[in-house]
Amino acid sequence: MFTKVKQIFNFHYYSCIFFIKLIHALEISLSLHHFNYKIHKIMSNSQVKFYSGENIPLELHKTRIVQKLNLVPIERRLEALYEGGYNTFGLKTTDIYLDMLTDSGTNAMSDEQLAAMMRADDAYAGSQSFIRLQKAVKDVLNAEYFLPAHQGRAAENILACAYVRKGNLIPMNYHFTTALAHITEKGGQIVELLYPEAYKIKSSHPFKGNMNLEALEAYIQKHGKERIPYIRMEASTNLIGGQPFSIENFRAVRAIANNYGLRIVLDASLLGENAYLVQQREEEFKNTPLADIIKIMTGLADIIYFSARKLSSSRGGGICTNNESIYKELEALVPLYEGFLTYGGISIREIEAMTVGLYETQDETVISQSPAFISYLVNEADKRGISMVTPAGVLGAHVNALDMCSHLPQTQYPAGALAAAFFLISGVRGMERGSISNQRDEYGNETFADMELLRLAVPRRVFTLSQIMYVIDRLTWLKDNREMIGGLKFVYEPPVLRFFMGRLMPVTDWPEKLMAKFRKDFGDSL
Numbered sequence: 391m392f393t394k395v396k397q398i399f400n401f402h403y404y405s406c407i408f409f410i411k412l413i414h415a416l417e418i419s420l421s422l423h424h425f426n427y428k429i430h431k432i433m434s435n436s437q438v439k440f441y442s443g444e445n446i447p448l449e450l451h452k453t454r455i456v457q458k459l460n461l462v463p464i465e466r467r468l469e470a471l472y473e474g475g476y477n478t479f480g481l482k483t484t485d486i487y488l489d490m491l492t493d494s495g496t497n498a499m500s501d502e503q504l505a506a507m508m509r510a511d512d513a514y515a516g517s518q519s520f521i522r523l524q525k526a527v528k529d530v531l532n533a534e535y536f537l538p539a540h541q542g543r544a545a546e547n548i549l550a551c552a553y554v555r556k557g558n559l560i561p562m563n564y565h566f567t568t569a570l571a572h573i574t575e576k577g578g579q580i581v582e583l584l585y586p587e588a589y590k591i592k593s594s595h596p597f598k599g600n601m602n603l604e605a606l607e608a609y610i611q612k613h614g615k616e617r618i619p620y621i622r623m624e625a626s627t628n629l630i631g632g633q634p635f636s637i638e639n640f641r642a643v644r645a646i647a648n649n650y651g652l653r654i655v656l657d658a659s660l661l662g663e664n665a666y667l668v669q670q671r672e673e674e675f676k677n678t679p680l681a682d683i684i685k686i687m688t689g690l691a692d693i694i695y696f697s698a699r700k701l702s703s704s705r706g707g708g709i710c711t712n713n714e715s716i717y718k719e720l721e722a723l724v725p726l727y728e729g730f731l732t733y734g735g736i737s738i739r740e741i742e743a744m745t746v747g748l749y750e751t752q753d754e755t756v757i758s759q760s761p762a763f764i765s766y767l768v769n770e771a772d773k774r775g776i777s778m779v780t781p782a783g784v785l786g787a788h789v790n791a792l793d794m795c796s797h798l799p800q801t802q803y804p805a806g807a808l809a810a811a812f813f814l815i816s817g818v819r820g821m822e823r824g825s826i827s828n829q830r831d832e833y834g835n836e837t838f839a840d841m842e843l844l845r846l847a848v849p850r851r852v853f854t855l856s857q858i859m860y861v862i863d864r865l866t867w868l869k870d871n872r873e874m875i876g877g878l879k880f881v882y883e884p885p886v887l888r889f890f891m892g893r894l895m896p897v898t899d900w901p902e903k904l905m906a907k908f909r910k911d912f913g914d915s916l
């Protein structure tokens with residue numbers, strides 16, 4: 391009897407001690423989490439105030455490996471333009487000073503990423519590097535199943551092969567060039583459902599990438615859910631100026647999708663920055679860590695795909711989901727188009743870089759840098775009377791070519807002309823994001839873009855602030871001489887994704903005249 395009582399006493403005594411210890415451990419971990427989060431918040435560069443009151447984005451990284459740049463004379467830049475078919479994709483980096491073509495595969499990599507690349511476990515199948523990546527996808531994007539693909543458009547191809555059939559309709563907030571091309575190639579059609587505010591160049595709307603909910607519902611009712619394989623949401627709509635959508639809007643899209651039994655595909659290529667702007671601009675999330683915002687967003691989609699060239703500052707891409715049957719529907723296409731399931735066409739070293747890059751996507755000091763520099767560029771240019779897409783978004787600053795080149799008809803490609811002119815007078819390579827980036831309709835007619843933009847990409851942690859100031863300075867000069875910018879015409883126009891390989895010519899000798907004016911104003915300056 392006594393031993394029995396003693397046993398019971400011992401059991402309760404040790405259970406009590408165990409629970410007290412557990413609670414204590416939890417408390418410590420919770421308070422540490424809170425403490426870490428506080429430190430983290432303080433380290434985000436948007437928090438650093440200058441005594442002068444100036445709004446200067448402060449870098450929270452240092453440069454340890456540098457690459458020499460070339461700023462060649464304007465005369466050489468004119469030749470380079472001619473050689474490249476007046477298409478900035480045709481230029482070579484030997485002629486380029488600041489390469490603001492894209493952030494795709496050009497974000498600066500971290501010391502941790504480079505270190506991880508050294509331990510790559512090269513194996514055709516079952517590589518440990520891939521297992522680490524799977525874990526990162528689970529930890530960061532909260533998705534159980536992951537299919538690797540060599541880049542974002544390869545993921546788009548797999549999704550289009552699996553789901554898009556002739557006559558299908560894909561509603562989306564806005565298209566991206568390669569997403570559109572894969573859908574139309576399979577006989578599908580896209581429809582863009584943004585609110586009118588999204589098309590206003592100058593706006594203070596924090597979420598111009600929001601899906602137009604009323605239009606979405608009406609569209610599904612009109613065409614029937616049977617024709618719609620999925621709804622596509624692009625985090626930070628690239629082509630309208632890198633504009634984010636809110637979680638409130640995404641939740642509402644989810645509710646509509648649930649009502650009609652439709653799937654949602656999230657293009658997460660620019661998810662980190664979209665999540666950062668949610669934290670900055672959406673009241674409900676202003677104290678939510680970036681890592682949690684990212685998971686809330688991925689949790690609202692059935693399928694998530696991304697270009698790792700953007701999302702994780704590496705190369706590669708992939709598709710992830712928590713739905714096993716979706717995984718099964720897509721699985722066989724990866725070995726067919728990309729490579730075996732444990733590398734998907736990505737080099738194993740890059741898989742290691744992707745893993746670390748995904749974790750770094752949760753770090754505000756990494757993710758806030760590009761939007762902070764873009765915001766500086768946009769606001770300073772705006773103050774100087776240059777028409778910019780506002781509010782500043784992600785990926786890059788966007789100059790409104792319809793204003794800068796208001797004297798040019800859209801048939802002469804104002805955004806392409808502005809990109810060429812800006813390279814000529816600065817050595818800065820931007821990208822046309824206007825009608826040249828659009829594809830012709832099925833009858834061969836031009837489909838003019840909603841916006842004619844010159845995109846000046848600001849890859850993560852690549853440029854210095856004085857380089858951004860140079861961009862602002864040269865943009866200001868070009869604005870003051872904008873009447874001298876002339877039009878372009880195609881001399882070679884490929885049928886698909888013409889903006890990549892197309893060749894153009896100026897319609898008059900405006901580049902020579904613009905160069906002469908530059909020499910007059912700048913003397914022998916580069």
Ligand code: F0G
Nearest residue numbers: 492494541542543566568628659697699
């Ligand atoms: N989705 C979005 C939103 C993108 O911005 C891109 C690429 C892709 C998909 C395709 O990914 O290049 O890895 O095949 N955007 C790059 C850019 C090309 O410059 O904006 P990818």
